[in-house]
Amino acid sequence: MATVALPDWTRAVVKVGSALVAPDDRGCSTTHLLPIARFVIQSRRQGKEVILVSSGAVAAGLAEQGRGGPGTLSIPERQALAALGQPLLMAHWRRLFDVPCAQVLLTYDDLQRRARFVNAKNTIAELLDRDTLPIVNENDTVATEELRVGDNDNLAAYVAVLAEADLLVICSDVDGLYTADPHDTPDAERLPAVDAITDEIYDMVGPSHRKVATGGMQTKVEAAEKATDRGIDTVLVNGTKGGHLDALGRGEMPGTLFRQAEQPLPARKHWMLHALPSAGRLTVDAGAADALRHEGASLLPSGIVAVEGRFARGDAVEIAVEKGGNWTRVAKGITQYGAADLERIQGRQSHAIAEVLDEAPADYVVHRDDLVVEA
Template sequence: MTKRMRTMVVKIGSSTVVETGRGANDAFIGSLARQAARLRELGWSLVVVSSGAIACGAPVLGFTSRPKDMPSLQACASVGQCVLSAAYDEAFQGEGLLTSLVLLTRHDTARRTSYLHARDTLTRLVELGVVPVVNENDTVTVDEIRFGDNDTLAALVACLVSADLCVTLSDIDGLYTANPALDPTARFIPRVDHIDAQIIASAGDSSTSVGTGGMITKIRASRILMTAGIPSVICSGEDAGVLARLAAGEEVGTRFEPPRERCEIAPRKLWIALGDAAHGRVTVDDGAARALVERGSSLLPVGVTAVEGSFEAGAVLDVCDASGFVLARGISEAGSDELALAAGRRQDEIAGNHLLAALAGKPAIHRDNLIVFA
């Protein structure tokens, strides 16, 4: 029987794949291609999630710094994606590997059918021995350009291909208790088994001129991966052999390890967690929070203490505890106006209110449409 190839997703930030003001970092991409060839020898397939299109395109178009206006950003992304793709193609061909370009938007993945098509395409590319290079389609996606969250895209891709490991190559060697550039007492954290509010608070903002993400987006993505049962690592991209070392089981960077007792998450719930951005949020009381986390219950209106945002029934919502910490994400059974009116009310009160008749006997979010994060 042929041994199953394991799959590694590697996410590369702009500050790693781009030389500031000069475009694609050919030396780094060449090193990555050699690592990909070595991984193939070790029985691993590689999927690359690469930032850097805007940063590659800016110097080509004569910009000396990152533009501020949206049309210029999109123009840089359009030109830079060609530059970046050519660099990947040339380097990987030199190692006998074929690459492909996959551009995704949240408008695509927000639709369940498109999400599944993306999964099928990526899975087939991996089966065919291709190294997909995935990026957000910054030429047309306005909100991703605004907050640059390819860390979430990497988590999405890792779930789509059922990855065995997701690696973020960054300009920092892992997670610290505080930003080490600002706090000399910051301590390195080699392993994380549970992401709580304290871990989230340790994250800082992006400190580079070419990137727009920060450690906070990496931690949030790692939390989703832990929920999906996929281990992830944040480490420095400067180590030329780091991917092979990780494939061999060596401890490098900060490893986020999924809980062993977690049940397998249904693909639909992973889509709820990753496919679309949250369109609002609800805050729940302590009793509701315990029921969601400890018993896997549905969220009832009586447990809701606050509703934020304007949304319709069927929208994806973040579910937060009293401190604002996101516990879960789910699909609302009601619009924001109805839910705000029903918040804190028992089922008999809802049933007796003609304005809330549509919610009578319904939860705010059904457990089948709710994913509780690890």
């Protein structure tokens, strides 16, 4: 197997999951955290910057109450346990470092609203300037199901993007990405490097990558896709093996490296694609799809053949083309018209918008600067 070196980096986000923080469901443990802390300390001594994304608040809360594994928890239960466990989690991490540690709690709302996204970015930048170790977690104490990222793999990718990191390290309990589940397929091979995250890569971890994340390897690949799209190299490493963390500190690659995209998305378009939720779908004809894909065109009302969903001006919508009953996503963008108005002007020429609507803010539906076209 070819040797893969860890790319040079100056700022990294290191994600640590609950299985590493509380491996026996009895509260926070240093069993796996000492090598991770050693990697962070050594990296900082080399003049590099590190941000931790740590799970474990709910597990710490359960342990504080003398209860076992989380099982199925309601949202109020999870919120209460997170409120109980979060200070315990922070205190646990703080004991492992001799530098100031700062708690940063985020919700999906902080990521999908551009102003709050920028505020979070500025806060983390200021903490790093103050030689402080930011420790990030999802704010489960207030997050509802609709406003949850849902897993800290994807949260870590969002943090890597807003912090402008050049490396994302996902510490897991497996040695990397395999061609099949190594528990079920003994001859499965570990992939030392992945140049592009394709449908074939997703097929290795399950068929539902376009649906709600279900955890496990699927969310790690999703997180890698978010990070690499923005030009951030991503490493999947076994955090239960201290030697693997030590190797990472020496610039070696004991896990799987997901290489950054050759043409990373600009910051705003990355935010639009990965952080903004889609509120509806516009189906376009083949001519409009081709113009969006190959000519850098804006979406005009004349190319729209169907409108789905309830959305308002300024919402994000998916743009798809239909063939034989199947839809292929062409792009995602921010619409200048709500669904009700679009149903009235779809298929019409731009100059006719004013004849139909009392207010016509633009002669296009989605401007090319507000579009992210699928590769």
